[in-house]
Amino acid sequence: TLFRSQGPQIDKEQFDRILDLIESGKKEGAKLECGGSSWGDKGFFIQPTVFSDVKDDMRIAKEEIFGPVQQIMKFKTIDDVIKRANNTTYGLAAGVFTKDMDKALTCTSALQAGTVWVNCYSALSSQCPFGGFKMSGNGREMGEYGLHEYTEVKTVVIKISQKNS
Numbered sequence: 001t002l003f004r005s006q007g008p009q010i011d012k013e014q015f016d017r018i019l020d021l022i023e024s025g026k027k028e029g030a031k032l033e034c035g036g037s038s039w040g041d042k043g044f045f046i047q048p049t050v051f052s053d054v055k056d057d058m059r060i061a062k063e064e065i066f067g068p069v070q071q072i073m074k075f076k077t078i079d080d081v082i083k084r085a086n087n088t089t090y091g092l093a094a095g096v097f098t099k100d101m102d103k104a105l106t107c108t109s110a111l112q113a114g115t116v117w118v119n120c121y122s123a124l125s126s127q128c129p130f131g132g133f134k135m136s137g138n139g140r141e142m143g144e145y146g147l148h149e150y151t152e153v154k155t156v157v158i159k160i161s162q163k164n165s
Contacts (some may be wrong), residue, residue, distance in 0.1 A: 035050060051071050114136065
């Protein structure tokens, strides 16, 4: 089915927020390629939505949507796209699609995101730490780094008399 990996939104508030962002994309001049509305008459499903001709100052380019919305933005150089991608207060994840592994490695190193996927998206493993940079997170979930959130480091120093040592 269509929603095999994309289920409904968590609640009406998130559902309405995503639809509002989709409407802002239409009003601000992005080209709606597909989707763009709710799906069905039950639950909080939203059609997978793709926008092209997205500009940096549009809400759909600046805000974290957390829904089935993809923004396609053109760029001229790798330096340009890295600068634009990092010009945000968020940094949860990024995706790079390229056949050139040198470009992929340049991007993965320079992008200010907690996870950078290359030629895939949302591929997760319980062994890999997950969390964002900037306003997209503090700390990590999963993997060994995730365990650090549940531990407290303590230093204990005891002076022992020379007679007992």
